[in-house]
Amino acid sequence: MLGSGCECRTAGASNTSGKVGNISDLQGRGSGPGRPGDAGSLRPMRMSALFLRTLRDDPADAEIDSHRLLLRAGCIRRVASGIYSWLPLGRRVLAAVEGIVRDEMDAAGAQEVLLPIAQPLDLWARTGRDATYGPLMFRLADRKEAGFCLSPTAEEAITALVAGEYSSYRDLPVNLYQINWKYRDELRPRFGLLRAREFLMKDAYSFHADTDDLRRTYAEMYAAYQRVFTRCGLTFRSVEAQAGEIGGDVNHEFMAVAAIGEDDFVWCTGCDYAANVEAARRHGRLHQEVPAVDAPVDAPVDAPERDRVHTPDLPGIAGVAAHLGIEPSELLKCIAFDVDGELGLALVPGDREVNPYALTQALAPRSARLYTDDDFVARPDLPKGYIGPDFTGAALVVADPLVGEERPWVTGANEVDHHVRHAVLGRDFRVDLWADLVSVVSGDPCPRCGARLSVDRGIEVGHVFQLGTKYAEALGAAYTDADGHDHPMVMGCYGIGVSRIVTAVVEEHHDDRGIVWPDALAPFAVHLVVLPGKGDTAAAVVGAAEALYADLRAAGVAVLYDDRDASPGVKFADADLLGMPWRVTVGAKGVARGVVERRRRADGTEDEFPLLEAAARLASA
């Protein structure tokens, strides 16, 4: 599985060394000037001059560790809900992530562009997405009342751009990317940078003559993504995702494993199967024995006749189970859905939930969706909470194979405040269609190998799609083939949440004292602390620290020098909070013995160097 360590790969073009934990990995990081999200090289800095104020107390509105620590460490400050300023330390981390992304995108053959953030709504009308995005888009009007939006993504803009430039199969393929701010007016921004309304995203778009060519680039980008997240120090999994309504066949999400993540994903403990909860399926009985559609099933001989029980004011599974003294799994849950305007019922055991995506998939090409509260209001004959599988108004009954077990069920009586016991498949109710319907839970069998599946939470840090021709057709991105025929270009798109990675990294790499930056992302490689003390030796200690600082600068080491007039406790606490990979202490104790001390933030291990050799040793450590 994927480890959390930093891959043996340097972060910037000017690196000369590739050893893990090498301070020089931080040298010269950054890219050329003028790009959004480019902080330039990592210059050394005196802490007395750094724009930084650390917070001793936790901000009251920060709920998760990464948000709390990024605020306390002075990396970010909130400006509005879901909108943040990036201060120098945070800015450097963001730039480091950008550098890695840029490095891998360039290596994968993608070319960097920069598209406008302010985009005309007309452009979005051409694909109809101005309507589907709806209030999720920030909208504005210019002085002539022309509509604009702040780009939430850029398929339209890039496709229109390519359509205007390229028209021949000889031009293809081409893969373009940008790193730019994106805007989504989220229903509920939360968790700091995790669900923000303004966020930095790398979005790439590839254009191809055919699907085979798309698949080649898709595979290359997939591999590049794995390198990006590995280099960022994230523990992650790539998972199969549900093909959304946006179009496209194959797509994968990259999930950083995190308890506070907003997305569940499923992975197999026995093979490499992994999928998000929408796309995930368990190994159901469909794979072994599939009852014929509408086939009667023999009832167990000894099943008692079904009988009604009074269950007043108990429209929920848990309440009914408790009332009757049975397990939720003994109940048959009947979920109402709409299929092309008719009522359908989905049957699953009471301890299971219907996966709405699985239902939709099972009934395709018919259009199916679960009932909402409004639907129930429109159907007062349907006793929500007391629906049984034999409800006479149901045009279609779909059941998960878990319902095919030969046993009696407790289920709704189709009458408010009443359930029935001993409802038996084949005798008391029918099933029109068997389909995998339940959401996967931990412990379910893997659909590929049968081993145990596990459900975990993650932060979606990347997503790759094979889009197909939807956008090319809508925006006229076509090419002429060798025979002179026109075809729409086949597209892929590939996103990475750059600012979200920063939060995901802190979630994974911190302790109770502060952030523990991975080497590849740290704002500085070395946090140099001077402890002059009082007395005759103070000047000598400061002199030694100043000399070491100068030498490290000369050696090109990214060093943050805590030259403040503060107590040792304050300096050490701040060093722990800020989380640079190495802390180097020049104090009276050490200087008296002619040494400086070095401490690894990640594990607390310490060692010493002779004062005179310190700069050279640290620069090449």
Added chain:
RNA sequence: CGGGGAGUGGCGCAGUGGUAGCGCACCUGCUUUGGGGGCAGGCGGUCGGGGGUUCAAAUCCCCCCUCCCCGACCA
């Protein structure tokens, strides 16, 4: 959008009708110096905004704004 909570100095908080406070941070001085030390003295607040009640409003009433949390198809 529904429910809940909160807006008082940079951060964390107290203050329920009568002169706006505490801790941290910040400034000055002294002291201390290997894990957020001590003493003394300071700077800093339209108490989210508007309206109202009152002799008097951070405090009571009305409206608005902002922020946070939970939920927003599982019967």
